Amino acid sequence: MNATATEQLPVVVIGAGPAGLAAAAHLVDRGLEPLVLEAGAQAGAAVREWAHVRLFSTWGEVTDPAAEKLLAPTGWVKPDVATYPTGDDWAEQYLQPLADVLAGRVRLGARVTGVSRVGRDRIVDADRETQPFTVHVSHADGREERILARAVIDASGAWAVPSPAGGDGLSALGERAAADRISYRVPDLKDPATKARYAGKRIAVIGSGASAFTALASLADLAKSDDGAGAHATWILRRGISGSTFGGGTADQLPARGALGLAAKAAVDEGHAEAVTGFRTDAIERDGEQLVLIAEDGRRLAPVDEVIVLTGFRPDLSFLDELRLGLDERLQAPKELAPLIDPNQHSCGTVYPHGVKELSHPEKDVYLVGMKSYGRAPTFLALTGYEQVRSVAAAIAGDHEAAERVELVLPETGVCGGAGLFDQPQTDEATDGGCCAPAPVLIQLGVGSPATSGGC
Structure with missing residues (x-):
């Protein structure tokens, strides 16, 4: 296929979440044709799975300018920019309307199973960059399809692959056998069945990021309630507690993010x-109807009824195996991006805005964006993803000056010496280091406030 014919093909965007739909909006704004492939039955399928969780970013920080421009003619009204949406709010009031505007450019129930170059596996060099991409799709009704594309933007996220409990990155011995007592999601304690599962129980919470904070605060609220009395959490951290463990507190430029860490601290302080x-x-062993967690050093914890594992997420790269990706060997993030987000090196929890330069791979015109681009790294904001897709769309359109320009300033976490806490769940692997934030100050949290109900 010649270059002119290839340029007439759509840009395939994998995933109809915040980053994927924003990418489609930017492509439309550039006069390019996107085709968004979403494995779920609705736009924002992954976001809907944590519908009960309230973000610590406001509405003013979770909508994309190009998307707003696309929505404006429909009469869409942006929610109050100073308020904090839940996952359900984000999906219903922004992502679904955006998918509706894109209409036929979004295909639901379309799972991408493979991406390659037409007639070229990853070994073949000859004429590689002149060939369009071939995207293999499995539809919900059983049909299979192959779609040709001029470029591929993978915004499929990492939600589908939660990290296990094991400290070595693998499942702990007995973890799979105890699956009926283990959850890898922040519990929705407003759901009667979920509430009954944890009420009055002893629960182990493994993790040290925003999701763990949310779970601890929610379980503390449950313990204070009349029908949840007796619920008690054992919070398991792979590292020690330092001044930065609970985030930046009042020094965080996202106040709800800082308050979330302080809510977790209050859960510990209040017993x-x-x-x-x-x-x-x-290892995780059964002890009658309970579970016993065993550490690498042989320590055994008191039996618990339930385990909540919130140790982060990792990208599914299996369907990209025939592409030549340049990924960092530790984080599974693009090599140019990895040094900016590596929790072993990144000392202040604030990632510099970045774009096509940091997201490019040896395989031309393929990009991992949104949470997928961060691999196993913990620090991510919706704003970061919107800046990424703005830059990538500009590059695909040939506007290299706009692609290289930085158009975003991110808020500081108020934490030095550890990874920050952002809108996506954080892993448990951040280094402790030192802390330059002021001493944490307890904030009184109202019912339904961002800190008590959110942070994912």
Whole structure:
């Protein structure tokens, strides 16, 4: 296929979440034709799975300018920019209307199973960059399809692959066998069945990021309620507790993010949770109807009824195996981006805005964006993803000056010496280091406030 014919093909966007739909909006704004392939039955399918969780970013920080421009002629009204949406709000009031405007450019129930170059596996060099991409799709009704594309933007996220409890990155011995008592999601304690599962129980919470904070605060609220009395959490951290463990507190430029960490601290201070530090889970054993967690050093914790594992997420790269990706060997993020987001090196929890330069791969015209671009790294904001797709769309359109321009300033976390806490769930692997934030200050949290109900 010649270059002119290839340029007439759509840009395939994988995933109809915040980054994917924003990418489509920017492509439309550039006069390019996107085709968004979403495995779920609705736009924002992954966001809907944490519908009960309230973000710590406001409405003013979770909508994309190109998307707003596309929505404006429909009469769409942006929610109050100072308020905090839940996952359900984000999906219903922004993502679904945006998908509706894009209409036939979004295909639901379309799971991408493979991406390659037409007639070229990853070994073949000859004429590689002149060939369009071939995207293999499996539809919900069983049909299979192959779609040709001029470029591919993978915004499929990492939600589908939660990290396990094991301290070595693998499942702990016995973890799979105990699956009926283990959850990898922040519990929705407004759901009667979920509430009954945890009410009055002893629960182990493994993780040290925003999702773990949310779970600890929610379980503390449950313990204070009349029908949840007796619920108690054992908070398991792979590292120790330092001044930065609970985030930046009042120094965080996203106030709800800072308050979320302080809510978790309050759960510990008030006795609704106890912290166990330096505990890297090696095995999970059954003890009658309960579970016992065992560390690599042989320590055994008191039996618990339930385990909530919130140790982060990792990208599914299996369907990209025939592409030549340049990924960091540790984070599974693009090599140019990895040094900016590596929790082993990144000392202040604030990632510099970045774009096509940091997101490019040896395979031309393929980009991982949104949470997918961060691999296993913890620090991510919706604003970061919107800046990424703005830059990528400009590059695909040939506007290299706009692609290289930075158009975003991100808020500081108020934390030094550890990874920050952002809108996507954080892993448990951030370094402790030192802390330059002021001492945490307890904030009184109202019912339904961002800190008590959110942070994912």
